[in-house]
Amino acid sequence: MVDPHDHRILVPVDILGGQSVPASIVDAFASVPVVVLGYHEIPDQTTPEQAQSEFEAQARAELEKLQEVFETAGCAVTTRLVFTRDRFKTFERVALELDCDSILLLNPAPILETMLVAIRGDVNVDHVARLVATVLTDTDIDVTLLHVVSSDDERAKGEAALEMAASTLEENGIERDRIRTVVDDGKPTDAILDAAADHDLLVVGESRPSIRRLIFRDRADRIARRSVDPVIVVRGSYLESNGTDTGSTDER
Structure with missing residues (x-):
């Protein structure tokens, strides 16, 4: 069985921009650090120095409130406060430093009943499935596993990847009647977004970047920006740190 503590999810919040974490998200991720x-x-x-002097007290107070919300739900939570000129670079650096498997991009989520997981051939299927199982544990969320193919020749390979993911979910306590598998054709980004319209939460993996490309500068980014649902971006192990933040950081 999957151990929830084998995974860690980074949840970036625009702490002074009025962004909130929906209660449905807090409840769904209560068992995951x-x-x-x-x-x-x-x-x-x-x-x-100017940012720290002007904003730190307010930002820290807001972050402490958010920490309390997660702790009340029973979640093991760590917080970090950052003033930055490049939020995407910050997301990457903190995810690497704190060994986070994935990054949750917040969008409104009034309910969480269904999850769509885009399974691709260049992403570790077993790792993605175990992370998904961690999130699904202790919830009633149903999951659709989707693989998009560009030709009929790829269909059998896609079906095998989906079956591997479904079997991993079952092995980790997710009932088979909660799992649906779909092989679709067309342009991957469009097909994923079309399917996501019928689901409440989307899970995608990063594309393999060039040596200096940052997180979110690939298909996962385009999907996340165009989706109206919360998106979990599963990190690739091949990313490397690139650059530093400006401003103060605080880990608690």
Whole structure:
């Protein structure tokens, strides 16, 4: 059986921008260790010292409130406060530093009843399935496993990948009647977004980047930006750290 503590999810929150974490998200992730990253983007003309002096007290108070919400739900939560000029670079760096398997991009989520998982051939299917099983444990969320093919020649391979993912979910306590598998054809981004319209939460893996490409500068980013649902981006183990934040950081 999967151990929830084998995984950790980074949850970035625009801490002074009015962004909130829906109660349905907090409840669904209560059994998974999370890192709540409270971030505030600062303009180039603002120095880190100015941002810290002006915003730190308010940002820290908001982050502490959010931490309490997760703790009340029974979640093991770590927090970090960052002032940054590049939020995507910050997400990548903190995920690497704190060994987070995935990053949850928040969107409104009034209910969480169904999850769509896009399974691709260049992503570790077993790892993705185990992470999904961790999230699904102790919930009633149903899951659809989707693989998009560009030709009939790829269909058998896609079906095998989906069956591997479904079997991993079953092995980790997710009942088979909660699992649906679908092989679709067409453009992957469009097919995933079309299917996501009928689900409440989307899980996608990163594409393999070039040596210096940052997280979210690939198909996962385009999907996340166009989706109206919360999106879990499963990190690839091939990413490397690139750059540092500006401003103060605080881990608790």
